[in-house]
Amino acid sequence: MPRARGGxxxxxxxxxxxxLVGFTAYKGGTGKSTVAFNVGLEFARYYQGFDGVPxxxxxxxxxxPQGRSDEGGRTLKKMFEDGPFRLRSLHSPxxxxxxxxxxxxxxxxxxxxxxxxxxGSYGLVDSDASFAPALLAVPKNIxxxxxxxxxxxxxxxxxxxxxxxxxxxxLDSKLREYLSSPPLGVVDTPPMNAASxxxxxxxxxxxxxIPVVDPENxxxxxxxCKLYVTRLAVVNRVPPDGLTREAKFFDGVLNRILNKIxxxxxxxxxxxxxxVIRFASALGIPVRARPDKRHSGYFREVARHIRADWxxxxxxxxxxx
Numbered sequence: 074m075p076r077a078r079g080g081x082x083x084x085x086x087x088x089x090x091x092x093l094v095g096f097t098a099y100k101g102g103t104g105k106s107t108v109a110f111n112v113g114l115e116f117a118r119y120y121q122g123f124d125g126v127p128x129x130x131x132x133x134x135x136x137x138p139q140g141r142s143d144e145g146g147r148t149l150k151k152m153f154e155d156g157p158f159r160l161r162s163l164h165s166p167x168x169x170x171x172x173x174x175x176x177x178x179x180x181x182x183x184x185x186x187x188x189x190x191x192x193g194s195y196g197l198v199d200s201d202a203s204f205a206p207a208l209l210a211v212p213k214n215i216x217x218x219x220x221x222x223x224x225x226x227x228x229x230x231x232x233x234x235x236x237x238x239x240x241x242x243x244l245d246s247k248l249r250e251y252l253s254s255p256p257l258g259v260v261d262t263p264p265m266n267a268a269s270x271x272x273x274x275x276x277x278x279x280x281x282x283i284p285v286v287d288p289e290n291x292x293x294x295x296x297x298c299k300l301y302v303t304r305l306a307v308v309n310r311v312p313p314d315g316l317t318r319e320a321k322f323f324d325g326v327l328n329r330i331l332n333k334i335x336x337x338x339x340x341x342x343x344x345x346x347x348x349v350i351r352f353a354s355a356l357g358i359p360v361r362a363r364p365d366k367r368h369s370g371y372f373r374e375v376a377r378h379i380r381a382d383w384x385x386x387x388x389x390x391x392x393x394x
Contacts, residue, residue, distance in 0.1 A: 091227045092383045093220065093258040095279040098286065099293040101264045104309040105285040107354040108344070108372065109133070110152050113259035114359045115369070115376040119203040119247060126376040130256040131207040132230045133175070134223055136275070137263040147354055149261045153209055155184045156357020157192040160209065163237065166229050169222040170210045174237050177204040183356065192358065202362035205251050206234055220278035223258060230256040257379070276301060281382050283375070285309055288323055291330060298334045305378045306341050313345040342378065344371040 096109040116129040135149040153160060157179045165172040179193035179200070192198045208230055210223075217223075231252045238244040260279060276282050284297040285307045297303050308327065312319035331337060344350075347368050353360050361369040 089255045091224070091230075091256045091258060092281070092379075092386070093223060093227060093260060093279040094281045094283060094379055095260040095262060095276050096283050096285060097262050097265065097276055097297070098284065099265050099290055099296065103285045103287045103290070104344075104354070105264075106137075106148050106152065106261050107350065108283075108285050108307055108309060108375065109259050109261045110149055110354075111360050111369070111372040112375045112379070113207070113257070114204055114361055115373050116257050117205050117207045119205045119251075124373055124377070126373055126380060127254070128205065128251055129254050130205070130231055130234060130252060132227055132256055132258045133207060133209045134170075134226075134258060134260040135209065135211050136217065136261060149259075150209065150211055152354065152357035154357070156359070157181045157198055157362065158357070161237075163208075163233060165210075165226075166233070167210075167222050167226045169214060169217055170212055170226055172226065172233070173209045174234070175207045175209050177202070177362070179362075185356075192356075196364065197356065197358060198362040199364045199366070202359075204359070204362075205248060206238065208233065218274045220275050223260065223275070227256055227258045230258075257383075273300075280386055281305065281379065283307060283379075288312070288326075291323075291327060294330055294336065295334050298336065303336060304340060304382060305375070306336060307344060307375060308341060309344045310346040311343045313347070340378070342371065342375050 096105050098105040110133075113131045113133055115126050117131040118128050122128045133149050133153070137148055153175050157177060158181065159176045159178045160173045161176075163172045163174060179198045179202070180191045182189075182191055183195060183197065193200060208226075210226055235244065235252050238248055260275065262276065282297070282301040282303060283305050284294065284303060286293050287308065287310045291308055294306055297306070312323055314320060327341070331341065349363065349365065350360055350368055353363055360366070360372060363369075
C-alpha cells in the first residue's frame with residue numbers, strides 16, 4: 074500500500090498514470106484561462122463524477138501569474154484568489170514551484186468595492202455546489218522550459234492533498250476515494266505571440282495540447298496543427314444560436330478551415346458568447362457553481378474529450394479510468 078510521509082497510508086487502490094493537459098492560445102483575450110479554470114473544476118468534484126466526467130484530483134499550473142495571458146490579467150491564480158475559494162500555502166516538494174491548496178468556500182467575500190457580503194449571501198453561487206480540494210502551482214522562475222517539475226508535482230499531488238486534509242481532520246471517505254484516482258494536471262500557458270520560446274518545450278511534452286481560439290483568430294488552428302499533434306481544440310465566444318446569420322457564416326468559415334487540417338467537427342468544441350460566462354470569469358466563479366448551470370455543459374464537453382484521450386493514450390481501448 075502506498076505510504077504518505079509521516080506513516081499515513083493513502084487509499085489502497087493503486088492509482089494509474091497521471092495526465093497533463095496544456096491549454097494554449099496564439100494571442101491573449103481568447104478566454105483560454107477561463108476555459109482551463111472551468112474544465113479543470115469539472116473533474117474536481119466532491120460527490121461523484123457526472124455525465125461522462127470522472128472525479129479526479131486536479132493540479133492547476135499557472136505559468137503566467139503576472140497576467141500577460143488573458144483578458145486583462147484573468148489568470149488561473151487571479152480567478153482562484155478573487156473567487157469563492159480559500160488558498161493555503163504548502164511546503165512545496167518541487168523547488169521550482171510555489172504550491173497552494175485551493176478549497177471551495179461560498180462564504181468568501183465578494184471582491185468588489187462597496188460590496189459587503191459573501192458569494193453565497195448574494196446568491197452568486199448555488200448552495201448545493203461542491204468541489205473537492207485541488208492544488209494551484211505557480212513557478213518561482215517564470216522561465217521554466219521543461220515539463221519535468223510539473224510532472225514531479227503531479228506525481229506527488231495525491232500525497233500532498235492527503236496529508237493536508239488529514240492534518241486538518243477533514244479527510245472523509247469521499248475524499249479518500251477521490252485521492253485514490255490518478256491526478257489531472259491543467260497547464261495554462263501565456264499566449265504564443267508573447268512567450269513562444271519559453272513554453273514551446275513544455276507544450277511538446279504534455280499529454281494533450283488544447284488550443285483555444287475565438288472567431289477573430291480561428292485560422293490559427295492550422296498553426297497549432299503544424300506545431301503539435303492536435304486532437305482537440307476549443308473555439309470560444311462563437312456567435313450564439315440566436316444570431317442565425319452570424320452563426321451560419323462562422324460555421325461556414327470553420328468548416329472550410331477544418332477541411333484543410335487534421336481535425337474534424339467532433340474534435341472541436343464550440344463555446345458561445347454568453348454574458349453569464351464573462352460575468353462568472355470576472356469574479357472567479359466556476360460556471361458549474363452558478364445557480365443556472367446550463368452553460369457548464371460546454372466545459373463538461375471538453376472534459377469528456379480529455380477523459381477519452383486519457384483512456385486512449387495511457388491504457389488503450391480495454392481499460393477505463
